[in-house]
Amino acid sequence: MGMKSKAEVVIIGGGSTGTSIAYHLAKLGVEDVVLLEKNYLGSGSTFRCASGIRAQFTDEANIKLQRYNIEKRWKHLSEELEYDVHFKQTGYLFLATTEEEIEAFKQNIKLQNKFGVPTRLITPEEAKEIVPPLNAEAFLAGAWNPEDGKACPFRVVHAFARKAREMGVEIYEHTPVTGIIVENGEIKGVKTEKGVIKTGIVVNAANAWAPIINEMAGLSRDFVPIKPYKHQIAKTEPIAPGQIEPLTCPPAWNDSYVIQDGEDGGVICGTGLEKEPTSLDDVQPTYDFLREVLKWATRIIPALKYVHVVRQWAGFYAKTPDSNPAIGRIQYVDELYIAAGFSGHGFMMAPGVGEAIAELIIKGKSKVPLDWEWYDPHRFERGELRSAAFQIG
Numbered sequence: 001m002g003m004k005s006k007a008e009v010v011i012i013g014g015g016s017t018g019t020s021i022a023y024h025l026a027k028l029g030v031e032d033v034v035l036l037e038k039n040y041l042g043s044g045s046t047f048r049c050a051s052g053i054r055a056q057f058t059d060e061a062n063i064k065l066q067r068y069n070i071e072k073r074w075k076h077l078s079e080e081l082e083y084d085v086h087f088k089q090t091g092y093l094f095l096a097t098t099e100e101e102i103e104a105f106k107q108n109i110k111l112q113n114k115f116g117v118p119t120r121l122i123t124p125e126e127a128k129e130i131v132p133p134l135n136a137e138a139f140l141a142g143a144w145n146p147e148d149g150k151a152c153p154f155r156v157v158h159a160f161a162r163k164a165r166e167m168g169v170e171i172y173e174h175t176p177v178t179g180i181i182v183e184n185g186e187i188k189g190v191k192t193e194k195g196v197i198k199t200g201i202v203v204n205a206a207n208a209w210a211p212i213i214n215e216m217a218g219l220s221r222d223f224v225p226i227k228p229y230k231h232q233i234a235k236t237e238p239i240a241p242g243q244i245e246p247l248t249c250p251p252a253w254n255d256s257y258v259i260q261d262g263e264d265g266g267v268i269c270g271t272g273l274e275k276e277p278t279s280l281d282d283v284q285p286t287y288d289f290l291r292e293v294l295k296w297a298t299r300i301i302p303a304l305k306y307v308h309v310v311r312q313w314a315g316f317y318a319k320t321p322d323s324n325p326a327i328g329r330i331q332y333v334d335e336l337y338i339a340a341g342f343s344g345h346g347f348m349m350a351p352g353v354g355e356a357i358a359e360l361i362i363k364g365k366s367k368v369p370l371d372w373e374w375y376d377p378h379r380f381e382r383g384e385l386r387s388a389a390f391q392i393g
Ligand SMILES: Cc1cc2nc3c(=O)[nH]c(=O)nc-3n(C[C@H](O)[C@H](O)[C@H](O)COP(=O)(O)OP(=O)(O)OC[C@H]3O[C@@H](n4cnc5c(N)ncnc54)[C@H](O)[C@@H]3O)c2cc1C
Pocket: 012, 013, 014, 015, 016, 017, 018, 036, 037, 038, 039, 040, 041, 042, 043, 044, 045, 046, 047, 048, 049, 050, 051, 052, 053, 175, 176, 177, 178, 205, 206, 207, 208, 209, 231, 232, 233, 270, 314, 315, 316, 317, 339, 340, 341, 342, 343, 344, 345, 346, 347, 348, 349, 392, 393
């Protein structure tokens, strides 16, 4: 069967964001949705992510959105999508190495508590009860939210796409979008390598590639200045369950983190090595990273010295200048929407962001507690930056 020649809404990008938007549009009764993915579903950042989900942010907008996502969406997602996405509330444990950091943790905890996130300050001894092989002597305190967690990115994308298809969404993989037809400020269609799809509504969910899509609609690439930053992961062979269940991160140690994979029990190790943007074709893993990440990982968990690394890979943090995504309507082209630039936290936001964008398109507003002003895609051209969202998964 050939590709459809028209659709009510076309979504560009088949990661956790695009598939979530597709599902939520179908759920709202939109019968004619097409999702276009240039490669295979999840092939962008989503399948390369560390699977972490948290509400421990340092500003009101992200805390509120993530509190909602965890409480109202992630907890019920497997049931809703009738497919187990392996969401587990195994917590996030941030670790402080100085008194100043403890003070900063206390401020963050106060703000998180204000919005119902039950983070608390714990002692190194308590931290060691949660993560038994932790090098607890190296830390002064921890910020612990037992309600944070993780889910399986592969299952999440599959579950959104499967449900969306069941409700009539057409998903075309290996179908790069090559142009957007705009006449007098209105969208008329989307060009692909396989033909044109007539449509009046487009959602740019292309994350690191979103500036290219914006350019296709006649905007400057810098309108939403998203840049790809390489981020890598080294993963070990499986270890006994229950050893490093929470994402465990001392931010002062170069944003390094370890977390036991919820699927196979291997340990995912990351660190903030790359500080400059790279090119969109550079997902090459490096030996420098391996050396750096293992140095930090074995300081956090000394016993990892005796565990084999079995895999390594790289992907993009698609970063805006303030590390917060651009979510909303683009005013220069009628019915052009964007949800992109998620840095290290787009996977965890996908359910609520998909719901919010779908409601914005269909109803003009959303019941999701998403602060549209905070994420406004027009903030960069106004020179407004938000306080940088904390980066780590
Ligand atoms: C190492 C690493 C660890 C991470 N850890 C976490 C974590 O623990 N928790 C978390 O929440 N986030 C994490 N992230 C970030 C997370 O992966 C992303 O924010 C999230 O996956 C973004 O999803 P997305 O759907 O918006 O983008 P993507 O998954 O990048 O999807 C965009 C899609 O658009 C497609 N596309 C691009 N151009 C075109 C075109 N012309 N036509 C058609 N399709 C196109 C791409 O092929 C791609 O599949 C991590 C990222 C990395 C790299």
